Amino acid sequence: MLWVSLILLSSFNYYVVDSEPNVPIVITTWGFSNATVKAWEVLKEGGTALDAVEQGASVCEVQQCDGTVGYGGSPDENGETTLDALIMDGRTMNVGAVAALRRIKSAISVARHVLEHTKHSFLAGELATQFAVQMGFREESLTTAHSKQLWLKWHNENHCQPNFWMGVKPDPTKQCGPYHEIKKSSFRDTQPEVHMIVDRYNHDTIGMVAVDSNGDVAAGTSTNGAKYKIPGRVGDSPIPGAGAYADNEVGGAAATGDGDIMLRFLPSFLAVEEMRRGASPTDAAQTAVKRIAARYPDFMGAVIALTKTGQYGAACHGIPTFPFVVQDKTRNMFEVITIKC
Template sequence: MSRICIFITFMSVMLVNSEQNTPIVVTTWNFVNSTITAWNILKQGGYSLDAIERGTSICEEQQCDGTVGFGGSPDEDGETTLDALIMDGRTMNVGAVGALRRIKRAASVARHVLEHTKHSILVGELATQFAEQMGFYEESLTTPDSKRLWLRWYYRNHCQPNFWMDVTPDPGKFCGPYSKLENFGHKSDNWIPMKINRFNHDTIGMVAIDRKGDVAAGTSTNGAKFKIPGRIGDSPIPGAGAYADNAVGGATATGDGDIMLRFLPSFLAVEEMRRGATPTQAARTAINRVATHYPDFMGAVIALNIDGVYGAACHGLGDEPFPFVVQDITMNKYKIETVNCSWPLH
C-alpha cells in the first residue's frame, strides 16, 4: 500500500471516530443524578460496567420516584424486594438478582453475580445468602413511608387494587389468602385493575458506551406496588429489562414489566439496529410489538447504537411525553430529551 493510501485510510478512520458521540450514557426518566454519576466515570476513561453499576446505585440510594431502591413498592406482605441486572456487551455475560430481600445495593449484588459466578440470575432468599457471602449486610428495606403505604392499602382500601383473578374470596372485595375457583374464566364485576404509571411500574434503565467502545446496560427497581410476593418483572430478565452487544449497541425498557417481558423489547431493539434500523426506529418497533397484543400497556424503550446515536419510543402515557437523560462527549452538560407516546390501539 502506498504512503498516500495509508494517509487517506488514516484520515478516514479519524473522521469516522470524530463523528461518534462516545463515550455516552442514556438513562430512563429524568434521573439526572444517576446520569451525572455514570458520566463522571466515563469522561475520566472509566469502564461502562462501572458507570452502569454506580449510576443505578445512586437511584437506589436516593429512592428515585419511590420505585427504585429500599422503602418503596411494598408487596402484599408489606415487604420491599429488589430486582436488578447488569449486562456486559463485550463478553455477553449477565448478572442479575430478582426478589432480593433485605439487601439495599441490588445493582452491586447483580455485578457480583456477573463477576463471581457462572450463573446469570439469583433470586429470593438465596440471593440474599449469596450477597452476604460477598460482603453485603442485611438490613430492613421497610421505611415509615412504605409501611404507611401498605397499611392504607390493606386496611383502608381492603387490598384494592391487586393482581389476583379467578380466585376466592372475591379479590375485588376482600384480602387473601385466596384459593382458585373451580369454574373460572371471568373476572368479578368488582375487580379493579392495577393502575400502571411511572410511580408504580417504573425502573431506572441505563445504557453506556465507554472510550474503548464497550457497551453495558443495566436496570434496578423495587417492582410493582402490592405485587404478589415472589413476583419479578422485566427488569432482571436479559433482553427484557436491558440488553447490550458491542457489535451493535444496547437498549433498556421501563413500564409494565409483566407484559413487556413477554416480548423481550430490549433484545428486539438491538436486533432491529443490527438489521440497519436507526435507534428510534428500533425502539418504535419494539414498542409496537407489545402494543399490537396489549394496546393499553404503558412502557418505553431507549436504544443506543455503537456510534452514540440514540432514540426512544413510548406508549400509553397519555398526553405525557416520556423523558430520558443523555450525556455524551459533545455535551458540556446532561440533556433531558422527551419523546411523545403513541396512543393505545383499539
C-alpha cells in the same frame, strides 16, 4: 448547581453526523439525572461502561428515585420491599441478575457480583440474599416508615385495592385475602387482565445504557417492582432482553413500564436486533413498543436505545409523555429529552 435542558418532541432521533463516534455516552430512563451524572463522571474519567451503569444505578438505589428504585418503596402484598436488578456486559454477553432480593440495598452491585464471581446468570429470593451476605453485603431491612404507611393505607383503608389476583375467592376486587383458586377452566378467557398504571411514580425501573471510550457497551436496570405485587413476583427488569440488553457489535437498550406485559416480548432484545438490521435507535424502539401494543393496546411503557457509535432514541406507548436523560461529550451537562407517546 446543575441546570437541565428540556426538549419535547413527538418523534426523536439523534444521528452522528461525522465519522467520529459520539462516545463515551450514557442514556437513562425517566428523569433520573443524578444517576446519569454519576455514570457520566465514571465515563469521563475513563471508567468502563460496566462501572458507569453500576455506579449510576446505585445512585438511584440510595436516593430511592421516585420511590420505584431502591429500599422503602413499592411494598408487596405482605408489606415487604424486595429488589430486582440486572447488569449486562456487551463485550462478553455475560449477565448478572437478581430478583426478589430481600434485605440487601445494593441490588445492582449484587447483580454485578453474580456476573463476575459466579458461572451463573441469575439468583433469586432468600438464597440470593445469602449469596450477597457471603460476598460481603450488609443485611438490613428495606422497610421504611413511608413504605409501611403505604401498605397500611392499601391494606386497611383501601381493602387491598388494587391487587394482581384473578380467578380466586374471596373476590379480590372487593376484599383482602388469603385467596383460594376458583376451579373454572375458562376463567382466563373471560376475565380482563390486570395492568399496572404507569406514570413517573409507578413504573418498573431505572434503565441505563452506556458506551465507554473503548467502545464497550453495558446496560442495566434496578427496581423495587410493582406496588402491592404478589410476593415472589418478578417483572421484566432483571430479565435479559426484557429489562435491558447489550451487545458490543450493535449497542444496547432498556425498557420500563408494565413489566408483567413487557417481559413477554423481550423489547430490549428486539430493539438491539432492529438496530443490527440497520434501523435507527428511535425506529428500533418504536418497533419494540409497537410489537407489544399490537397485542396489548392498553399497555404502558417505553424503550430507550443506543448504538455503539452514540446514536440514541426512544419510544413510548400508553402514557402522555416519556422523559429520558442523555449525557455525552457534546454537552456541558446532562439533558432531559421528553417525547410524546
